[in-house]
Each structure stands twice: as structure tokens, then as C-alpha cells.
Amino acid sequence: MEPLRQHQGLVYPLNRTNIDTDQIIPKQFLKRIERSGFGQFLFYNWRFDDNGNPRPDFSLNDAKYKGASILVSGENFGCGSSREHAPWAVQDFGFKIIIAPSYADIFKNNCVKNGILAIVASEDQVQTIIKKAESTEYTLTVDLEAQKVYDNEGFELTFDIAPYPKEMLLNGWDEIGVTLTYEDKINQYEATKR
Numbered sequence: 001m002e003p004l005r006q007h008q009g010l011v012y013p014l015n016r017t018n019i020d021t022d023q024i025i026p027k028q029f030l031k032r033i034e035r036s037g038f039g040q041f042l043f044y045n046w047r048f049d050d051n052g053n054p055r056p057d058f059s060l061n062d063a064k065y066k067g068a069s070i071l072v073s074g075e076n077f078g079c080g081s082s083r084e085h086a087p088w089a090v091q092d093f094g095f096k097i098i099i100a101p102s103y104a105d106i107f108k109n110n111c112v113k114n115g116i117l118a119i120v121a122s123e124d125q126v127q128t129i130i131k132k133a134e135s136t137e138y139t140l141t142v143d144l145e146a147q148k149v150y151d152n153e154g155f156e157l158t159f160d161i162a163p164y165p166k167e168m169l170l171n172g173w174d175e176i177g178v179t180l181t182y183e184d185k186i187n188q189y190e191a192t193k194r
Helices: 085-093 105-113 123-135 163-171 175-180 183-193
Strands: 006-014 070-073 097-100 117-120 139-143 148-150 156-158
Touching: 006 123, 070 123, 085 105, 097 123, 105 117, 105 163, 163 175
Parallel strands: 006 070, 070 097, 097 117
Antiparallel strands: 006 139, 139 148, 148 156
């Protein structure tokens, strides 16, 4: 995974609540065993019609959001089943950061394990961002080290993150990467057991 320290990106606003993991990545696409290639199926039933054609009325299909890397949405994002494919799809599509008032716990934990920063912001802050991003191409800067989100127009919010997930994201570590930071001690232990 890539370290995430500071990121500036285009915002995609998805003004919906209770977006469950089956809406993020529908069940028919869960047959793959690798982590890559799921982005094309992100929000599939919203993005495409029954014939696989893009729906012009779904905002993610709008060219102004092409290349967006910050997803902002309503409360209880990632609810439903615990499929890890959901953050895989979010990340593979190109989103590095999600901002919402609340998340399902398993989804939020799976985000960290896959290098996505899931920021909790107030409903008012989220709606401010959504309104700006719906009206114009809107860019935010996210500074994980300082735990701040801001734009160049004076908007700013601070967010909380526990030390362990913050360290994982800052260093680009998944749980195996964290374990490998103790490789010398592991090798030392293994050598004494032979």
C-alpha cells in the first residue's frame, strides 16, 4: 500500500444515507479472488442499466467527477454485510478518502486495512462539502498528520483517528506490513527455537 500523509483531490458527492456493501459492490461480482479489478463494478446497479449502459442520471457518470479521489456521503456508509470487496472496489475505482458522518464498524476497519482513510465529520460539515461539490468542481486537501481537511476558500474541519490506524495509513502498512516491522525480533525468536 502507498503511504497517505497529505492528499489533495477532487470531491465526488454522494448525498445518500445507509449505503450498504451490496450497493457498493453487488454480490454477483464477488467471485474474483484477487483484490484488483473491482472498481469497474463500484455502485454498479446505480451506474449502469440492465444492459450495462451508463445511466446518465447517476452523478458518478458525470464527466465533471472523472478522477475524483475523495468520496463524501451520508451517515451509516458501508452498512450491511462485512464483505471486504467493498473497500477494494472503492479503492480500485480511485477513491483514497471517504468523508461521512458515520460508518459501519467493519467497513471502516476494512478501509484502514486497505489503505483508505475514512473520516468522520458532522452532518453539517458533510452537507457543506456536498453542496460545494454538487455546484462546482471542488477540491479538498486532507492532511492526515495534522488531522485536518480544508479547501482554499476557508473551509476547514479537524477529525479524530486512533494512533494505530493513523500509523498504518501514514506508513502504507496493512496488517502484514505491521508484522514485518518486527521481522528482526521474529527471526531472532525463530533462531532460538531451532
